[in-house]
Amino acid sequence: MNKDKKTKEFYEKLKIQLYDTSIxxxxxxxxFIVKSNTESIAGVEALFNNxxxxxKTTESKNxxxxxxxxxxxxxxxxxxxxxxxxxxEKVEGVISL
Numbered sequence: 001m002n003k004d005k006k007t008k009e010f011y012e013k014l015k016i017q018l019y020d021t022s023i024x025x026x027x028x029x030x031x032f033i034v035k036s037n038t039e040s041i042a043g044v045e046a047l048f049n050n051x052x053x054x055x056k057t058t059e060s061k062n063x064x065x066x067x068x069x070x071x072x073x074x075x076x077x078x079x080x081x082x083x084x085x086x087x088x089e090k091v092e093g094v095i096s097l
Contacts, residue, residue: 028074032068047091
């Protein structure tokens, strides 16, 4: 199975789960891991500017990676998924949790 098909199936399943477990709009918590460099961290943070997001960063014990937690009110599961895709396309090496 190719990567694009697996990714599409993952997001379809996520969309169904989000509709089943939340009333929209709702507060959604994104979690990302990036290498600890200002460019990667700023890249993720910039994609949530002007959304009223609360952003918290935590550096790993050895300082090599940074976790980014972003709490933001989202309109629907489609908007949640669009943001995941945008982050993965615009920030190199990001890991979405």
